[in-house]
Amino acid sequence: MSHSSAGPEHFHAQARSALGDPQLRQNFRGAMDYLQDKRKSAFFDPVEEAQLRDLSAAIRQRCLSKLPQLLEQLEANCTRNGIEVHWAENDKEANDIIASIAQRHNAKSIVKGKSMVSEEIELNHEMAKLGIECLESDMGEYIVQLDGDKPSHIIMPAIHKNKQEVSDTFALHLDDFEPTVDVDELIQTGRSHLRQKFHDADIGLSGVNFAVAETGTLCLVENEGNGRMCTTVPKVHIAITGIEKVVEFLADVPPLFNVLTRSATGQAVTTYFNMISSPRKNGELDGPLEVHLVLLDNGRSQAYQDEEMRKTLQCIRCGACMNHCPVYTRVGGHAYGTVYPGPIGQIISPHIMGLEKTKDLVTASSLCGACGEVCPVRIPIPEMLQRLRTHAKNPPKADIMPLKGQASGASTLESWVMKGFVLAATSPKIYHSATWSLSKLNAFMPNHIGPWTQCRTSPKPADKTLHQLIKIRHKKKSDKP
Amino acid sequence: MRIYPAKPHTVYCYGTCLVDMFDPEAGLDAIHLLELQGLKVIFIEKQTCCGQPAYSSGYTNEAKRVAASQMALFTEPWPVIVLSGSCGGMMHHHYRRMFQGDNIQSHVEQFCDRVFELTEFLVNVCRIKLEDKGDLTSVVMHTSCAARREMNVHVTATQLLNQLCNVALQEHAYESECCGFGGTFAVRHPAISQAMVEDKTHHLLETKSVALVSADWGCLLNINGALEYQGQSMKGRHLASFLLERIGGK
């Protein structure tokens, strides 16, 4: 089944429909439980875990604090290494850059390693318009693509499906497929279909996990080997990344890699760790003849402007916050209608898409803090959400850069309710008469109060408030001889 | 890690608006518990609400006004004991955050340092020793997320229950998972909140415990409402009432 998603504006409806799909609920619960356990066993020593997270957060903060300089340094060193660097302000510019490289080479096919940024710019769709076919080669992405679907998780794109559903997908789209639910066989089927495609593709495209400014090196973390295929077999390799992925030193990579894999899949290391420092050199037998790096902004510099919001960019895209989020676990990734779902999606998407589209997302959290508790780079996600809620409700202040879509969530009714709340909470007289009348009206409390009573009885105030009981208690005490 | 002060002679009690309206007995029970520790307990008549509903909805300026009005009431340097983990988190952590860079920042920080959630105060400052006088029973506990992650008080609440020799504390599945309340979240995203609270009640009931306790009335409002809707006999009580009853104080 394809889980079409019409965007974050439709979060409520999408969430409701996901909640009504028992198979989907079961798939997510099972997968998230598994990933939570894996992470737990990878961080078996809480003291070490705390130290590693502190270190990783510090590295990311240091790198972000010099982001503009590091990006320039990265560009200089990549260029020196023979990697051509391009800058894209938004999705359109990024697609234009990639299209022009493709057209220069008369390319008809692009084979892709996993790249969430390419999802962000809707690369497949845009290239298809130009007659260029993009083929996903990450197994999860491949399954999702066969379905005409979108990833539901940033690390495990097809996690919303169980093995039976994957088998059904293959049966529907692959001619010679003998239905099976044996996971190894399923993977072999996918792999053998992809083999020839690697060979035939004109261009290989990948994401980037870490871009090292000091050396001009692109690091790629993966488990399947398809990333290495994409970046070595075709003649041209295009890497695309958000500007925040730059790190200062090569030595910054090992600690981040360590927490990334442990947080994501509970692995100590991944099967592959690729470091790309240049195109094929004279005398070398393999590797692309051209390597391009596309650096995408797309709202990230808005997050960068504000020192507190900048923490959003510390993210290393491990997905742990999703795996631990009680909301994500229940509604799944598609409900969010954004490329990055779950907690990280809720704080990065407003910068990419604007608050007008994402204002329901920033409220879709009970602020339970499970995300912040596991984030390997210690992004205080609940605090970021609270900040974004404030910006959704209030017009910009003179001294702070406005956010895209700021104040689009303002509601006159709600702001009156809040004014009433402040009045009651700051003037004891009004507060007391309000709570007093509530307790008096106890018997007349309506049985249905909006959505609350869909699954709960309506709350019943006590006959007397604590304030009243305490007065009585004092009186009794002072009456005593 | 928080460094705790020596036991004072007097404390303030912060009831919270939900205890005030929905379970005032729990407020009295908490005061009684504190008094049994030899403390003089002051309940300021003018206290209302910590401002959390406005804060978590994005009305920070409004929340600050409420916060300022509350802080102004607790003039003596005594500890402020809060009967809810999430309000405790609001007053201990978020007040600090809200007034960052303000000219009264240091004043606010001094106030925040004085805020304690009831169970953390009983365990870490009073070093309470509970003598269980009740019959054998089993209990399951729900800690609010804020209490757990901001105040670490799931630990102290557990320590209190573990002191009761006739009470078997049961663990429930997904214990650290949110019950789906989240204040206005339950109203803004009712379908998701419903899925969460239904799972929570399911896991609580699965333990077949006799009693449900929590030190947070926000969660109890949510969980009790769902349990009652489902026609279950289990009903959550404030931990303070349960403890007081066990030690024969009621």
Ligand code: SF4
């Ligand atoms: S916000 Fe933290 S936990 Fe979530 S994906 Fe990013 S690094 Fe991982």
